[in-house]
Amino acid sequence: MGADLLLAMQGVDKRFAGIPALSQATLEVNAGEVHALVGQNGAGKSTLIKVLTGYHQRDAGEVTFLGKPFEVSSPQQAQAGGISTIYQEINLVPLRSVTENICLGRAKRRFGLLDWRAMHEEAEHLLNRFRVRLDVRRPLGDFSTATQQMVAIARAIGFSARLVIMDEPTSSLDEQEVQVLFDVIRQLKADGVSVIFVSHKLDELYDVCDRVTIMRDGRTVRSADMSDISKLELVSQMLGRDVSKMEGHATAFSRPPADRSGEVVLTARSLAAGQAVRDVSFELHRGEIASFAGLLGAGRTETARVVFGADPTRAGSMYLDGRAYAPTHPRDAIEAGLGFVSEDRKLEGIVPDMSVADNLTLALLPRISAGGVVDEGKQREIVDRFIKDLGIKCSGPGQKIRELSGGNQQKVLLARWLAMSPDVLILDEPTRGIDVGAKGEIQRLIRSLSDGGLTVLMISSELEEVAEGADRVFVLREGRTVAELAGDEITEETILAAMAQGHVSHQEPGQ
Amino acid sequence: MTDAPPWRSDGALANFDVFGFLARYGTLIALLLLVVFNLAFTRNFATLQTLNVNLTQVCTIVIVAVGMTLVIATGGIDLSVGSIMAIAGALAPLIFLSPIFDGNVAVAVAVAMVSAILVATLCGLFNGWLVAQFRIQPIVATLVLFIAGRGIAQALTNSNLQVFRVPEFQWIGLGRPLGLPVQVIIMVVLVAFAAWMLRRTRFGRSILATGGNERAAELAGVAVNRTKLAVYAISGFCAGIAGLVVIAINSASDANLVGLGMELDAIAAVAVGGTLLVGGRATIVGTLLGALTIQLVRYTLLANGVPDAAALIVKAGIIALAVWLQQQRRT
Numbered sequence: 001m002g003a004d005l006l007l008a009m010q011g012v013d014k015r016f017a018g019i020p021a022l023s024q025a026t027l028e029v030n031a032g033e034v035h036a037l038v039g040q041n042g043a044g045k046s047t048l049i050k051v052l053t054g055y056h057q058r059d060a061g062e063v064t065f066l067g068k069p070f071e072v073s074s075p076q077q078a079q080a081g082g083i084s085t086i087y088q089e090i091n092l093v094p095l096r097s098v099t100e101n102i103c104l105g106r107a108k109r110r111f112g113l114l115d116w117r118a119m120h121e122e123a124e125h126l127l128n129r130f131r132v133r134l135d136v137r138r139p140l141g142d143f144s145t146a147t148q149q150m151v152a153i154a155r156a157i158g159f160s161a162r163l164v165i166m167d168e169p170t171s172s173l174d175e176q177e178v179q180v181l182f183d184v185i186r187q188l189k190a191d192g193v194s195v196i197f198v199s200h201k202l203d204e205l206y207d208v209c210d211r212v213t214i215m216r217d218g219r220t221v222r223s224a225d226m227s228d229i230s231k232l233e234l235v236s237q238m239l240g241r242d243v244s245k246m247e248g249h250a251t252a253f254s255r256p257p258a259d260r261s262g263e264v265v266l267t268a269r270s271l272a273a274g275q276a277v278r279d280v281s282f283e284l285h286r287g288e289i290a291s292f293a294g295l296l297g298a299g300r301t302e303t304a305r306v307v308f309g310a311d312p313t314r315a316g317s318m319y320l321d322g323r324a325y326a327p328t329h330p331r332d333a334i335e336a337g338l339g340f341v342s343e344d345r346k347l348e349g350i351v352p353d354m355s356v357a358d359n360l361t362l363a364l365l366p367r368i369s370a371g372g373v374v375d376e377g378k379q380r381e382i383v384d385r386f387i388k389d390l391g392i393k394c395s396g397p398g399q400k401i402r403e404l405s406g407g408n409q410q411k412v413l414l415a416r417w418l419a420m421s422p423d424v425l426i427l428d429e430p431t432r433g434i435d436v437g438a439k440g441e442i443q444r445l446i447r448s449l450s451d452g453g454l455t456v457l458m459i460s461s462e463l464e465e466v467a468e469g470a471d472r473v474f475v476l477r478e479g480r481t482v483a484e485l486a487g488d489e490i491t492e493e494t495i496l497a498a499m500a501q502g503h504v505s506h507q508e509p510g511q
Numbered sequence: 512m513t514d515a516p517p518w519r520s521d522g523a524l525a526n527f528d529v530f531g532f533l534a535r536y537g538t539l540i541a542l543l544l545l546v547v548f549n550l551a552f553t554r555n556f557a558t559l560q561t562l563n564v565n566l567t568q569v570c571t572i573v574i575v576a577v578g579m580t581l582v583i584a585t586g587g588i589d590l591s592v593g594s595i596m597a598i599a600g601a602l603a604p605l606i607f608l609s610p611i612f613d614g615n616v617a618v619a620v621a622v623a624m625v626s627a628i629l630v631a632t633l634c635g636l637f638n639g640w641l642v643a644q645f646r647i648q649p650i651v652a653t654l655v656l657f658i659a660g661r662g663i664a665q666a667l668t669n670s671n672l673q674v675f676r677v678p679e680f681q682w683i684g685l686g687r688p689l690g691l692p693v694q695v696i697i698m699v700v701l702v703a704f705a706a707w708m709l710r711r712t713r714f715g716r717s718i719l720a721t722g723g724n725e726r727a728a729e730l731a732g733v734a735v736n737r738t739k740l741a742v743y744a745i746s747g748f749c750a751g752i753a754g755l756v757v758i759a760i761n762s763a764s765d766a767n768l769v770g771l772g773m774e775l776d777a778i779a780a781v782a783v784g785g786t787l788l789v790g791g792r793a794t795i796v797g798t799l800l801g802a803l804t805i806q807l808v809r810y811t812l813l814a815n816g817v818p819d820a821a822a823l824i825v826k827a828g829i830i831a832l833a834v835w836l837q838q839q840r841r842t
Contacts, residue, residue, distance in 0.1 A: 331734065335732075342730060349724075351723035351728065352723060352791070353723045354716075354719060362728070363732050365717075
């Protein structure tokens with residue numbers, strides 16, 4: 001691997017509405033190397049790539065490509081300059097033929113007419129480089145996602161790209177297709193083309209990448225050869241946790257001293273659903289706060305949705321209080337005594353135009369109505385109680401929920417489920433996007449609920465929240481439970497280690 | 512995330528929301544202004560006859576618009592209402608004029624009304640099925656019956672004009688118990704019931720939650736699909752009644768004309784009434800006021816010698832204004 005510098009981005013700043021998304025970010029990619037770009041949500045990876053491809057204009061910094069300053073103002077210009085991007089969702093035209101997709105924007109002409117034969121030949125030739133053979137006259141939409149991705153790559157190469165950016169290219173591929181993609185990437189490399197590879201799947205990075213750049217909070221934390229950095233270091237630098245010195249109390253959580261776990265409430269065995277959940281097993285004990293830990297894309301939220309009946313399962317089984325449990329709609333889960341606060345309050349939680357009262361009692365409606373008519377007295381009574389108990393700040397039960405702050409909206413959503421007196425409450429990122437004060441309040445509330453016998457399944461991307469809040473931690477990795485930690489085993493180090501290495505230490509979960 | 516609520520506990524008018532106020536009460540104010548204007552300038556306005564003319568003309572629009580309001584409240588739209596009116600209007604005379612009832616008029620009329628409204632409801636259910644089951648965009652799903660429905664009505668009648676004189680049936684359009692036109696009573700009952708239902712029942716909350724945030728509603732256990740099925744069925748039911756009223760008034764049913772353009776009048780009434788066209792917020796009484804406003808604008812212009820063509824332009828202007836006001840409010 002020559003140190004032949006292809007791309008250098010240095011000291012890149014980018015602010016959105018005054019808030020820095022990138023500060024002094026750096027990225028250097030050598031010719032003919034596969035370069036991993038990693039970081040948590042909001043670390044600045046996407047922004048950096050969008051600055052590179054001209055989608056965003058940088059506020060400061062230098063970009064050099066092929067030894068010359070690289071100034072572009074649109075992805076089209078970047079493509080013409082030799083940098084192509086392949087997005088997670090393939091941005092091609094499914095109804096048009098493979099050839100048209102590959103040659104889109106640079107049609108060959110002969111005597112003023114489109115030279116279809118030459119274009120078909122070129123398309124076939126480009127695909128052949130990756131040992132992909134298909135009828136290029138057929139519409140792109142006829143082919144699998146993996147094949148469509150190959151076409152997208154062929155298209156990028158057709159633009160004589162020197163650098164191809166792949167943004168989570170494997171997220172919708174099965175394992176075999178991933179291997180095909182990796183062969184293609186190796187082929188690109190052999191041809192001297194560089195690849196920036198964005199992924200959350202650690203094994204893939206070590207499989208196919210030569211070097212890595214780690215970003216956090218808009219900064220470049222580290223660049224290194226893959227062989228010089230261990231998985232544990234990689235993960236802890238992504239999350240900003242120094243493995244060597246992790247102590248102190250950062251959350252309002254406190255774990256009760258003794259293990260007081262009751263009987264098993266909910267069991268899941270070898271759950272599989274969609275692409276994201278492959279083999280997840282866990283047991284929730286009464287009155288315990290259990291937590292799913294894992295990197296982005298590990299399948300935490302997807303598993304929670306399956307448990308709540310919002311998505312169908314492909315395989316596996318669940319038991320609730322010892323009885324088979326197979327919800328096909330959230331209603332089944334609710335009737336069985338589950339509640340679910342989703343991670344995206346705006347998209348899946350609040351009904352913005354409805355009042356605090358109506359939002360709070362949305363799930364409760366069947367219980368507070370007789371003959372289909374809502375008992376408004378009863379509703380008012382329950383709503384008043386929860387507004388008082390949880391300290392929800394609003395002008396009154398009739399205020400529209402969208403006028404409330406994030407923390408207060410979250411309390412209303414918690415109350416929506418608490419009013420149901422559930423047995424199991426699933427909380428997906430319960431403290432995301434709310435201010436510090438409200439965060440502590442919600443953490444204390446969760447603990448006091450579990451003290452009262454409620455079983456909580458909490459998903460959190462904040463390691464300290466998991467480490468300090470949970471009585472039991474299931475570590476998920478690429479759709480599989482890879483570790484179960486309980487009691488004193490739960491530390492940021494053990495969780496990180498399981499997230500990084502994908503195996504543990506003590507006991508294997510499930511059967 | 513931590514933005515302060517725009518509401519003020521001290522009740523100060525410091526940040527009085529002009530657009531919010533207009534969006535909420537604009538229709539009512541417009542209606543009152545129109546009445547005042549007419550009282551001052553239109554001759555013979557303050558008569559029972561004027562009231563009757565306006566109410567009878569607006570009735571069918573309001574009846575259809577009630578169903579439309581519910582559909583729009585779920586985030587949908589129903590373009591097929593006019594065609595469903597034509598189907599109901601074509602079917603009823605076929606039955607009560609049919610010789611099989613052998614002169615038993617009461618039975619014939621009862622069967623005709625029930626079947627026509629039932630078929631209309633089933634048409635609506637079909638719309639709902641397309642929308643809920645196959646996730647087809649409502650505008651496309653209801654376009655199917657918008658086009659096919661009128662064809663079905665024409666096929667039923669061989670495109671013939673059906674003329675009849677059956678007072679027992681026409682009571683629905685011409686009867687006046689206690690001096691009130693029957694269709695006005697139907698309208699008032701429907702409006703009152705729907706307004707109550709939307710506010711006070713579980714079904715009403717399900718409608719608003721579905722339109723306000725479908726995914727959140729689903730996760731809170733709301734039967735989103737069933738709710739959609741129901742609102743389209745209700746819309747069909749309302750269109751069926753309106754179809755019967757129209758042919759009863761005309762003593763004739765012409766499949767080419769019954770309900771023609773009704774979908775647009777109904778949507779206009781809903782929009783002017785202040786219901787959010789993207790769903791989640793709806794007012795049945797607003798729809799009634801919206802329909803009355805549009806009707807009164809038209810009447811005012813006609814009564815003062817402005818031609819109908821100009822009246823159409825004014826109507827379009829009012830709709831545009833109403834929708835603009837809504838958007839100003841939702842920044």
